[in-house]
Amino acid sequence: MTEPASFPPPSDRTRVRRYHQIASYDPQTVHAILDAMPLCHVGYVHNGTPIVTPTLQWRDGDRIFWHASSASRMIDSVLEQDVCVTVSLYDGLVMARSAFSYNINHRSVMIFGRPEKLSETEKAEQLRNMVNKTIPGQWERLRPVTAQELKATTVLGLSITEASAKVRTGPPQDDEADRAFPVWAGVIPVRMQVLPPEPDPHNLPGLEPPAEIASFHIG
Amino acid sequence: MTEPASFPPPSDRTRVRRYHQIASYDPQTVHAILDAMPLCHVGYVHNGTPIVTPTLQWRDGDRIFWHASSASRMIDSVLEQDVCVTVSLYDGLVMARSAFSYNINHRSVMIFGRPEKLSETEKAEQLRNMVNKTIPGQWERLRPVTAQELKATTVLGLSITEASAKVRTGPPQDDEADRAFPVWAGVIPVRMQVLPPEPDPHNLPGLEPPAEIASFHIG
Numbered sequence: 001m002t003e004p005a006s007f008p009p010p011s012d013r014t015r016v017r018r019y020h021q022i023a024s025y026d027p028q029t030v031h032a033i034l035d036a037m038p039l040c041h042v043g044y045v046h047n048g049t050p051i052v053t054p055t056l057q058w059r060d061g062d063r064i065f066w067h068a069s070s071a072s073r074m075i076d077s078v079l080e081q082d083v084c085v086t087v088s089l090y091d092g093l094v095m096a097r098s099a100f101s102y103n104i105n106h107r108s109v110m111i112f113g114r115p116e117k118l119s120e121t122e123k124a125e126q127l128r129n130m131v132n133k134t135i136p137g138q139w140e141r142l143r144p145v146t147a148q149e150l151k152a153t154t155v156l157g158l159s160i161t162e163a164s165a166k167v168r169t170g171p172p173q174d175d176e177a178d179r180a181f182p183v184w185a186g187v188i189p190v191r192m193q194v195l196p197p198e199p200d201p202h203n204l205p206g207l208e209p210p211a212e213i214a215s216f217h218i219g
Numbered sequence: 220m221t222e223p224a225s226f227p228p229p230s231d232r233t234r235v236r237r238y239h240q241i242a243s244y245d246p247q248t249v250h251a252i253l254d255a256m257p258l259c260h261v262g263y264v265h266n267g268t269p270i271v272t273p274t275l276q277w278r279d280g281d282r283i284f285w286h287a288s289s290a291s292r293m294i295d296s297v298l299e300q301d302v303c304v305t306v307s308l309y310d311g312l313v314m315a316r317s318a319f320s321y322n323i324n325h326r327s328v329m330i331f332g333r334p335e336k337l338s339e340t341e342k343a344e345q346l347r348n349m350v351n352k353t354i355p356g357q358w359e360r361l362r363p364v365t366a367q368e369l370k371a372t373t374v375l376g377l378s379i380t381e382a383s384a385k386v387r388t389g390p391p392q393d394d395e396a397d398r399a400f401p402v403w404a405g406v407i408p409v410r411m412q413v414l415p416p417e418p419d420p421h422n423l424p425g426l427e428p429p430a431e432i433a434s435f436h437i438g
Binding site: 044086088096146184188196199208214218 | 365411416
């Protein structure tokens with residue numbers, strides 16, 4: 001009998017799962033997942049209700065960052081409380097021989113902690129990172145940011161101190177007895193595919209995308 | 220001057236954004252996004268701390284479902300409180316002419332409410348849906364579920380009553396004045412790509428994947 005945890009992962013803060021689904025506190029594993037997927041989910045409590053807000057995160061060293069309008073309600077909430085930021089990737093459908101062993105291959109990271117509001121100096125530096133970690137050198141090509149724009153934006157930072165990663169890879173892990181059951185088992189891999197760039201119809205004539213977009217990837 | 224909201228979306232429960240980024244309460248839009256992405260993020264409060272757990276959701280009519288081990292700590296927490304379930308897709312990088320107008324194309328749904336634990340009858344029915352909504356007819360091909368497996372699994376349901384969707388599509392929305400700035404602008408589309416199935420090395424000889432896997436897609 002497989003353990004209950006073999007159903008698709010209701011991931012749990014501390015639990016370590018079996019062989020193919022490993023919880024890790026190794027910074028390298030955590031960083032690699034954060035760098036693979038800019039979309040994150042920030043969980044916080046607002047007026048007593050949990051709210052999970054999708055936004056973009058980027059990592060610099062041992063912190064992640066995201067930004068919000070300075071007028072956002074999220075800002076006030078998250079500066080007064082611990083949050084949970086989760087980043088996840090769907091890597092494939094694991095078609096086991098029993099529904100009980102159905103699963104997905106996935107990578108995820110959860111980070112817990114109290115975000116802090118960046119100073120003006122750090123803010124400009126991290127907005128540059130937001131752009132340049134996606135497309136190297138792009139910040140320097142853009143119309144320079146104005147003081148008013150900077151003022152309208154808040155950047156939050158969160159230390160990757162209390163964090164864990166979960167990774168599940170590989171084929172189904174059916175009970176050995178189930179292997180005799182005559183149903184095909186395997187994995188349907190899924191990945192993020194980057195398609196060719198689509199120019200803005202308002203582009204000035206003759207402009208080409210920077211060569212550095214070739215390095216853009218997700219996953 | 221663009222509004223602060225033009226940075227990548229610190230999505231907000233009620234806010235309606237401008238033209239290309241539309242908040243919607245239309246069930247058809249909400250359902251389409253839920254059906255496009257099985258990975259969801261369940262936000263709840265456990266011992267005073269918000270937790271964002273990635274798991275799989277599936278929709279049947281006007282409810283979504285997810286499951287967990289009956290021994291999971293999440294179960295007790297979420298039955299006593301409102302949760303927020305968020306589903307998001309990253310659809311592309313919007314390379315604007317200013318960092319301030321940088322964005323991502325995306326689709327997301329937030330659902331708020333109190334989950335309920337399904338009865339034994341509903342549970343079996345919805346586990347069948349979990350499998351068959353991904354690969355039609357697969358539940359009937361699998362090694363039948365046992366009473367013990369059913370007992371070890373809890374399925375939670377959440378009504379799609381208080382829900383909203385956000386969708387951003389299309390090219391950058393720079394200020395008109397910025398269009399004269401000589402930098403390439405456009406979108407790099409990203410999508411989920413399904414790759415050919417990889418058979419489990421333990422498969423019995425001669426087994427082929429069901430033809431219905433051709434209908435498996437994400438996004």
